[in-house]
Amino acid sequence: MNGWSELDRFLRTDPRDVGCAEAMEMLHIYAELTAAGAPAEQRYPGIAAHLAACGPCGEDFEGLLAALRDEAS
Amino acid sequence: MVKEHGTVRPASAAPAELDAESAEWVRALAGTGARREAAVVRLHEMLLRIAHAEVRRRGPRLRITGPELDDLAHQAAADALLAITGKLAQFRGESRFTTWAYKFVIFDVSAKIGRHFWRNPAVPLDAEDWDRLPGHFGFDPAHQAEWRDLLAALRRAVDSELTARQRAVFVAIVVNEVPLDALVIELASNRNAIYKTLFDARRKLRAALAANGYLDTSGSS
Numbered sequence: 352m353n354g355w356s357e358l359d360r361f362l363r364t365d366p367r368d369v370g371c372a373e374a375m376e377m378l379h380i381y382a383e384l385t386a387a388g389a390p391a392e393q394r395y396p397g398i399a400a401h402l403a404a405c406g407p408c409g410e411d412f413e414g415l416l417a418a419l420r421d422e423a424s
Numbered sequence: 425m426v427k428e429h430g431t432v433r434p435a436s437a438a439p440a441e442l443d444a445e446s447a448e449w450v451r452a453l454a455g456t457g458a459r460r461e462a463a464v465v466r467l468h469e470m471l472l473r474i475a476h477a478e479v480r481r482r483g484p485r486l487r488i489t490g491p492e493l494d495d496l497a498h499q500a501a502a503d504a505l506l507a508i509t510g511k512l513a514q515f516r517g518e519s520r521f522t523t524w525a526y527k528f529v530i531f532d533v534s535a536k537i538g539r540h541f542w543r544n545p546a547v548p549l550d551a552e553d554w555d556r557l558p559g560h561f562g563f564d565p566a567h568q569a570e571w572r573d574l575l576a577a578l579r580r581a582v583d584s585e586l587t588a589r590q591r592a593v594f595v596a597i598v599v600n601e602v603p604l605d606a607l608v609i610e611l612a613s614n615r616n617a618i619y620k621t622l623f624d625a626r627r628k629l630r631a632a633l634a635a636n637g638y639l640d641t642s643g644s645s
Contacts, residue, residue: 358578364630372616407603418526
């Protein structure tokens with residue numbers, strides 16, 4: 352990915368983005384659905400949009416998902 | 425749409441029926457005596473295991489090493505335990521109890537990493553080195569002639585389109601690469617408010633660049 356597309360990707364905002372507060376409130380539900388292989392991003396598109404754009408919330412999601420997968424393995 | 429002070433939408437109107445394991449956790453932690461103490465010890469062990477795994481997962485990208493990471497994991501587990509036992513009544517059974525509990529310790533690890541950033545920040549908050557920006561976005565120095573005008577337009581838009589708060593947040597996070605959770609602490613704010621400020625700044629900057637023909641106008645705002 353070159354600089355133009357990376358800058359464009361960063362500046363684009365998704366109107367479905369629910370923000371950190373709602374994503375953090377729902378993160379355990381979203382992560383559990385994801386870990387179970389359910390289409391969490393279809394059920395909660397606003398959270399999916401947020402996790403794709405917000406580094407800290409995306410990192411928390413990856414951490415929680417890793418914990419669930421580690422537990423299941 | 426990102427809301428700064430919006431109410432959080434509940435996942436469901438009524439508490440879900442708890443699975444047997446979650447119900448046992450809630451009964452034990454809400455109880456008293458030796459049964460509760462045993463549950464607290466077990467929960468703390470689980471939280472500590474998750475915290476250690478999480479700091480190990482994030483460790484390679486942090487400027488924090490062995491003993492400090494270990495200390496951070498212990499602090500996160502202890503704080504998460506307090507939060508979980510204090511908010512037990514808020515557990516609605518929308519996930520397993522342990523998933524809900526793990527969320528607390530993951531959040532605590534994030535917060536503590538953000539706090540740790542200011543012990544030895546890579547750049548001071550008031551730095552403003554725009555020469556670093558091309559590298560952040562992966563612009564090829566060999567093709568500077570192609571992107572110089574774009575980044576000059578971006579900088580003009582940062583100065584002309586953003587509020588003082590939006591500019592400060594954009595410069596800190598994008599130009600100075602201060603982690604968002606670290607900026608939250610420095611500005612005595614919260615993650616949602618800082619994200620919303622940056623979200624609005626991104627939207628304004630893209631609109632300005634698109635209006636001036638630097639980026640296309642298709643897709644989302």
